Amino acid sequence: MLKYFLLFLLVSGHAVAQQLPVIQEVKFKKDTFNIVRYGGKADGITLNTMFIQQAIDACNKSGGGTVLIPAGLWVTGPLMLKSNVNLHVATGAVLQFSNNPDDYPLVKTNWEGLDAIRAHSPIYAVDAENIAITGKGLLDGAGEAWRPVKKNKLTPPEWNALVSSGGFLNESKDTWYPTARALKGSLEKRPGVIAEGYDLQKAETIKEFLRPNMVNIVRCKRVLFEGVTFQNSPAWCLHPLLTQHLTLRDITVRNPWNAQNGDGVDIESCRYVLVENSSFDVGDDGICIKSGRDEEGRKRGVPTEDVIVRNCTVFHGHGGFVVGSEMSGGARNLFVYDCNFLGTDIGIRFKTTRGRGGVVEKVYIRNIRMNNIGGAAILFDMYYMAKDPLTMFAGADAPSIAFEPVTDATPQFRDIHIKNVACKAAETAIFVRGLPEMNIQGIEMENISIRSKKGFVCIEGDNITLKNATLHCDEKTVVNVQNSRNLVLDKIRFNPSDVFINVTGERSQNIRLLNTDVKNAVKESVLGANVPKDVVRK
Template identity: 55%
Template sequence: MKRSILLLSIVFMCFSKEVFSQSYSWNKLPQIQKTSFKTDTFNILKYGAKADGITLNTKSINDAITACSNKGGGVVLVPGGMWITGPVEMKSNVNLHINRDAVLQFTDDFKQYKLVEGNWEGRPAVRNQSPISGTNLTNIAITGTGIIDGNGDAWRMVKKDKLTETQWKNKVASGGLLSDDKKTWYPSEQSLKGSKIENAGVLLPGKTAADYADIKDFLRPNLLVLTNCKRVLLEGVTFQNSPAWCLHPLLCEDLTVRNVYAKNPWYAQNGDGIDVESCKNVLLEGSTFDVGDDGICIKSGRDADGRKRGKPTENMIVKNCIVYHAHGGFVIGSEMSGGARNLFVSNCSFIGTDVGLRFKTNRGRGGIVEKIFVKDIAMKDIGGEAILFDMYYMAKDPVPLAGENREAPKVVLLPVTEETPIFRDFHISNIVCNGASKAVFIRGLPEMKISDIYMDNMVLTAKKGIDLQEAKNINFKNVRVIVADTNPVVNIQNSSLISLDNLQYNSNADLLFNVNGQSSGIKVTNTDASKAKTKTAFSAGADSKALVMK
């Protein structure tokens, strides 16, 4: 695998130096303010903590954090050992430091986690208190090279199709309950009950946390939630086995995440790596993600709640990260109703993710996602699309399970309203993908086409090529697609102002361009169409004048 990554990296050096039509934007990266702490150290041992794997150390750890903050801040030290604890609450000016030989193990006793009013998937919601949380804090950190374990296996439901036969039998034998169709295991009756309630946990008018007690177990917490905090550092720690999302900074400013490892089982439902939601001035670098859902995900609230909040995720740098198993390597959406802008992603590797670059939304979200810059990305063994833009997100795994059939969405034209999402102004360059189901898939809405996408200097090896639907002003330059299915290499449907400059493809391809529907303004330059058995095909009302080769 190391050799494959090295070869992909060498290809980058062969690319043209001209990578972005707006490359100057990379010179205007955000400045992130750093944390700073006193050297005073507060060892949790001095507050009565015991590393015997039995004692519940919740009070001792929180007492150390409170004492540290009250005395002006410093380092709260978790030394080597196995430390069992309930919820830990961060406070301002505290650096919670986890030693290399330490495991901060959160208890599987659900009674230790009280129901609180918080946020889930972009909406106000009731959840169990997160294992680690902090609200309205300034200058906080979690550092070290030890392990923080959320005991997520005790919380999560699991689908039978995602386990081996032996794993499934062991899970059923451990207790819990099965869904009516016997295809999903739930850890408790409360968990099963909650699964049958639409939008379970969403905080309704006039309700309080106490009103959700009968489905408490279903309301799984995120491992780490930091809300409205400023100057935050997460560095070096392994965050693993989260009940739901692993890392969730919400409405934070000046956030640095460096050299962390987010690790969840591949079957972990909602087991995202990091979800940066409505945050400003963010640096994520040198980190590794191997999780059950999206790896690096950008969010900003859902539907009317997100639009009312009106806080985009903006001014963010992502660099030198690796994503192994995940539904997407770098992801925006689908809860992006507050928008996202000025995001810079570079020098990352996606190995075995379902999708590489994944940009998803649907009607009802609203929000504008724009000024997104991505370059120098190496991908290998991508299960679905290497690059995906989709405005018909269905809240399902991006790669269907064996035997699962999915119908294409019905395409209808609707009026443009505040609920109509917008994807525009993306710049993607220097991409190598060695193996995917499809190279590029762009699917917009009839009333709001995905627009102003610039892709150049790419080598994409996949089963299928480029598929554009309901798109406008899409530009490819110096792109090579090597595909198994060459009928067609490029499909264009109901799209306009498409530019392909120096497109390279398989020799003897069956069909180079398939154009259908209301498509127009397709310009092909510096491309040898003679290598294809058939250059163009037009159907479903498409005019042969829609495509011009020069």
């Protein structure tokens, strides 16, 4: 029977004991298989794929143990991990994956929640049990051989040097691709997706566009990544899919800040996961929860659940802790605490859009420290447009707010609890934007302290509580509410402002202002047209 720890959280003002799952650990035989014995050479030239794979295969056939990558520079192509194998990358070892796309065959796999053809991941495991990557060494995915680069993410000298090195530019001359096939893929509709008619032969014509995730773990049980550094991934760095009992401990994940799709870890449709004492400095989302995309994700119907994230730091990325946008199978029982998000575009980020479906619920976040957040410190957004998250805070056009029918493709965010958050600098403190037909609902935020340019924005929210919060914002309106109801603002502190709360939208109702001294505001409230005069009550 699975054991649990208890974590006490404050929910609706009451102490509630939440069960924290205990993730099962790996265990290996003491036998060691040194790749040198199989012909491996650490000369930075020899392609060691065959030698390392032979060691992995021999270890697996003998019942398991450790495959040792000793100190040195080891060049290799893609590797297949197998059951009961601990791939140990020793101190001083660099496992450098080849930058030759010809070394990576195309395979049927999964990309952003869809069945797709992609290049073989540098490290891949499927239907394996009791596997690990450990040690103090470094794994480099040679991502520069695959990734496109946007002109606006380089300095002029860097851009000129990149273009002069070879490669191909798109028609507008603002994005560089490493090969003609990569450029061709950028022009295709859903490139590589099997539902679009792609098979291995057709995918070959756009191969370099079909960038692999660096480490892809599929339908595995009892997995450990510990101590190692993963860097320079072609796409997502770590991608566990449909995997149970996964532990990421004391790892470092690094990608260039401008790496497209350069996520740190994307935990997709997994159960019993622990991410602890690790750091992420990446080009996209840092620690991300996913569960499939749109109809295919709903058909799979496997949520990500029973996840613990603790004592982690994200230095750069589009989001620190992120749920979505591919969350069509749902997510629940997520526990995130004692983490730092320092320099990310968004701090705590929940994102989805119409068509996804899925329910995200029972999420508990506490003790989060943030600084230099380019967008919102806390964000819930149901209009995700797959764009740079900072564009929504730079005068981008607001989306349509027309009602649409509620179906199984309508996403939901609910029953989410955030406590003890401190943020020194952000563009926006809290941003909530639900759908007219499906409000974001049941969000509790308590003990929040944020210094930002904009304060609290709530659009299409229902049953949202902000309690014991300090909002020091530059904008002269602290709280902006649009078409939201059952909003509770309890014990809010703020610096001198023109207006404490501005309410618009004829569907706004039942906003309660409790234990809050509004003397710092010239006006307590400003109401838009068709807003009931008694919408704000004390």
